[in-house]
Amino acid sequence: MKTLLLSLCALTLTSCSLWRSPPSPTPNEVKVGTWNLEFYGADPKFRRDTPPRDDADQERIAERIRALGVAVLAVQEICGAAPLDDLARRIGPTWRPVLGTTGKWTDGRTQQAVGFLYDSAALILVHAEELLDFPSEIDGLNVFHRKPVTACFRHRGSGMDFRLVTVHLKAGRKARDLAKRRAEADTLHAWIRRLQADDREDQDMVILGAFNSTYGAEPAELLARDGAMALLEQSSPTPTILWFDDPIDQFAVGRGFDEVVRGSLVAHAVTGEAARLAFRKSCSDHFPCTMVLRGARDDDPTATFAKGPAAQVLPVSRRAAGPTASPRS
Numbered sequence: 001m002k003t004l005l006l007s008l009c010a011l012t013l014t015s016c017s018l019w020r021s022p023p024s025p026t027p028n029e030v031k032v033g034t035w036n037l038e039f040y041g042a043d044p045k046f047r048r049d050t051p052p053r054d055d056a057d058q059e060r061i062a063e064r065i066r067a068l069g070v071a072v073l074a075v076q077e078i079c080g081a082a083p084l085d086d087l088a089r090r091i092g093p094t095w096r097p098v099l100g101t102t103g104k105w106t107d108g109r110t111q112q113a114v115g116f117l118y119d120s121a122a123l124i125l126v127h128a129e130e131l132l133d134f135p136s137e138i139d140g141l142n143v144f145h146r147k148p149v150t151a152c153f154r155h156r157g158s159g160m161d162f163r164l165v166t167v168h169l170k171a172g173r174k175a176r177d178l179a180k181r182r183a184e185a186d187t188l189h190a191w192i193r194r195l196q197a198d199d200r201e202d203q204d205m206v207i208l209g210a211f212n213s214t215y216g217a218e219p220a221e222l223l224a225r226d227g228a229m230a231l232l233e234q235s236s237p238t239p240t241i242l243w244f245d246d247p248i249d250q251f252a253v254g255r256g257f258d259e260v261v262r263g264s265l266v267a268h269a270v271t272g273e274a275a276r277l278a279f280r281k282s283c284s285d286h287f288p289c290t291m292v293l294r295g296a297r298d299d300d301p302t303a304t305f306a307k308g309p310a311a312q313v314l315p316v317s318r319r320a321a322g323p324t325a326s327p328r329s
Helices: 002-018 055-068 081-091 175-196 273-282
Strands: 029-040 072-078 095-099 113-119 123-130 149-155 161-168 205-210 229-231 249-254 289-294
Touching: 029 055, 029 081, 029 161, 029 205, 029 249, 055 081, 055 273, 072 081, 072 161, 072 205, 081 095, 081 113, 095 123, 095 149, 113 123, 113 149, 113 161, 161 175, 175 205, 249 289
Parallel strands: 029 072, 161 205
Antiparallel strands: 029 289, 072 113, 095 113, 123 149, 149 161, 205 249, 229 249
16 A cells, blocks of 8 residues: 555656646636536545545645636635635635535535635636525425535736636436436526626626536536527547546536637546546546636626625625525526
């Protein structure tokens, strides 16, 4: 076992040293990413088949985020505010966290929250909220254990602004899992359509994160109904998770978001069995994915971003576990 651990550490160091930073974005570009960090900050027993992360591993995650060149990163599977606060500090002094409060397990310790990390030197956080008024049950199905978090940003360099929605939809391939994911996608689609129906609303929006489904399948097909959104696809599909070849971490782009550079989606996968095992030990069973926005200015300066109830506004320092959220009318 000791020999295996040493080998994994050596491979991790090698893979990190080979990780090349992408070209720096131009003043009119913003790189946006998503990364499921697999129980980041949680009890090590939830990664039973790999040694627990240590301090050096956490530094490697921060290093990889810096190397991605993103201004904002949607994150999933975060076990509480303290681990994400610490990760933001490790990335750099201008990085800030925004984290939801849901996704808690019945053990009282584990959480799979979703949120964002963003560079305040590049972006201004205009508004953020956790969509707590999304239902927790639909037709007898438990849904949205991890309520989506939405955040609106303005790029300091160009002035363009946009809305991101980070999600961790129901995982699994059983019929009940598919039904839950379908119900979650239907709710998201209805919410997006209400925003798009308002002439005052800024139409630049992206849903990103762990969709737990691939191209041509639900929930992406459901989000695309009525032309509401379109899935941003890789030109050559690359896995976004260690366990199978399908890309399951996705970006759904709202209609009219012209600043999204089509063809810019990249899954930063690691190849080779040994390197993948080392990546899992240090980082996650998911690979980060990125895309690019490009705009010289804000193309809709009079548009605004709708806000939900004050109780949903983030960040919060503490929020008691409330009753099950009721469906929207």
